[in-house]
Amino acid sequence: MTKKYPHEDTDELPPALRKALIECGAVIPTTPKEVLLAERQQKTKASPDQVEAAFQKLELALDDPTDDLSFAKINDALLTMQNEDLAMAARNGMELDEETRAKIEESVQRALRKPPPDSEL
């Protein structure tokens, strides 16, 4: 709690919890010691320029509340998939010839035309 506003709620966290949250990247480090702690957990090796560019992008996004902050890549992914791309994972897959690929395409088209099964999602 601050002295100026004694009844103000603060986001002060127990030190151990704050340390853990910084380590897993859930809280932005605010002191040099915390920055060092966060950097130790950093697995990606981004250059200072890359970090700077990403930070600027984040600042711009924070300034503009209408901007969509896609922290998870899932939004980007869905956009990528809007162009009728086909993603597939095969069990015991071998080399696929043109004929098989055509057959797969035919099945996919047929399945897309069929009404969806009763789904809970």
Added chain:
Amino acid sequence: MKLQQSRENEILEIAEDVANEDSLSGRVCSTRVCKKKGVKLVHDSYGDKKFDGMLVYRSGVWMILCNTDNGNFPDSSRERFTISHELGHYHIPEHRRLLLAGRKPHGSQAGAFDEEGRPEELEADIFAANFLMPPVRFILKLTALKQKPLEGILALRKEFDTSLESTAIQGLRHDPRVVVIAKWNDNLLGWHRISDKFFRKTGYRQFLLKNREQLPDECATLAALSDNDGSFDSPVRNSVATTAFCFGHVAAGGTRDILLKEQAVRNGRFGVLAVYSVLNDPIISNGQGMPSRRF
């Protein structure tokens, strides 16, 4: 290739959660899960040995294609495993994310995860085994059965409607008596797996038996190899072996040289499954199953 234990545990947890969403006891129904999740199922003939199953994402729709030319007929054990494998790609977050991101197969590959050295296919297999045979249900049944290891595997296979091989692998994970399982394709060893416990703690690491000529006369594996490959109800063959004979770097007569029960059964044209286990029979109750005899 082998997964880290922590990763395997993560996948196991996801698989068991999805299975429990479907039902809390008895058999898990993979087609019912597809229906609940809105995943379409398509059965068609895509050519012999092209692929077993394929998870496809197109225009916001998930679908699983099952290749009937590889035996993935509706309601067959193979189809159940294939659908469960594809449901693994669907439920494991990293796989799903990659597929949603439009990761496409390279060149002639059939699937996005078919590059050499990628663990995703193994992860989906581990998901499938633990989805169809959720560990809690599997261990309960295994304990209740009180049978010899291979007889237990055969009974559990029927109980869970799974393939002999995947049930045997699950048996290896959860039956503390089992030391190693080996799959034989006629005259040669196809693959083998050593139990983690015996691999790490006892140090049985190098399985020596690789071809038919190495098998002693009258051993269970040789007898099963000689059984008719047109039948799927072949008898279980039994014999005894020693760890010094089966594993490298085990001194004959030393402390790690123990008697093993060798059991084998022919699985029709798919070859022979051999299970080597410790001789002390009543299991699981003590959770140990460690060797009790040495000579």
